[in-house]
Amino acid sequence: MSDRGCVRSNNEDSFLTEPDIGLYVLADGMGGAKAGERASRMAVDTVAEIVRGAGQRDSQVLLRAVEEANDRVLKAAHSDPLLEGMGTTLVVALEVGSDLCIASVGDSRAYVLDEAGLRVITDDQTWVNEVGRPMGLDEESLRNHPWRHVLTMAIGASAPLTVNYYVIRLKPGMMVLMCSDGLHGVVGLAELEQILRGGRNGVSLEESCRRLIEAAKDAGGPDNVTAVLVKQAA
Numbered sequence: 001m002s003d004r005g006c007v008r009s010n011n012e013d014s015f016l017t018e019p020d021i022g023l024y025v026l027a028d029g030m031g032g033a034k035a036g037e038r039a040s041r042m043a044v045d046t047v048a049e050i051v052r053g054a055g056q057r058d059s060q061v062l063l064r065a066v067e068e069a070n071d072r073v074l075k076a077a078h079s080d081p082l083l084e085g086m087g088t089t090l091v092v093a094l095e096v097g098s099d100l101c102i103a104s105v106g107d108s109r110a111y112v113l114d115e116a117g118l119r120v121i122t123d124d125q126t127w128v129n130e131v132g133r134p135m136g137l138d139e140e141s142l143r144n145h146p147w148r149h150v151l152t153m154a155i156g157a158s159a160p161l162t163v164n165y166y167v168i169r170l171k172p173g174m175m176v177l178m179c180s181d182g183l184h185g186v187v188g189l190a191e192l193e194q195i196l197r198g199g200r201n202g203v204s205l206e207e208s209c210r211r212l213i214e215a216a217k218d219a220g221g222p223d224n225v226t227a228v229l230v231k232q233a234a
Contacts, residue, residue, distance in 0.1 A: 005224050012030065087157055095170070
């Protein structure tokens with residue numbers, strides 16, 4: 001489920017779910033005018049195209065799809081002055097046998113909820129996470145730092161692409177949340193877990209997504225908000 005939030009006039013987030021092939025994709029675009037929307041949609045569609053067209057599903061297919069998304073967004077930005085500087089975050093989950101393979105670029109996140117509780121799987125590629133925290137800045141300073149929204153990596157960035165990669169063993173009843181920073185940037189871990197636990201106790205995934213969106217909007221909804229929920233059969 002996706003929502004433009006309470007402040008933005010348009011929605012630059014894109015997502016795709018294809019349970020038949022075990023593919024889940026989320027992107028949070030950036031850029032002037034409609035460029036962010038173009039970048040996120042292009043990235044999501046490219047990943048889906050590459051995975052659908054592959055003869056098998058594995059980690060190499062996943063990483064190749066992310067690389068191809070980066071190439072296409074870069075080429076589009078270079079070919080049209082109106083799209084210059086566009087980019088997007090990207091988080092992709094792909095079922096491979098009994099594992100869930102996850103690739104991420106930027107600060108859109110993947111979380112897992114199981115018997116041990118809710119935990120974030122992905123590492124944000126941001127100034128806060130890669131520079132601010134190692135420098136020893138406290139969390140309050142980081143929350144208010146002028147560079148708190150700066151990404152160190154994005155699809156469509158001119159620098160060589162660094163893709164973070166993770167593998168999770170799927171367990172019965174496990175839930176996976178993928179979301180843009182419009183959700184995790186304003187709703188804390190405890191509240192996210194409380195909402196998602198309803199999904200483990202009979203609340204539909206659709207209703208859980210709706211509650212996540214509403215929680216972000218209740219917190220001011222300063223950005224577009226997108227949440228993708230996947231639940232492993234019990």
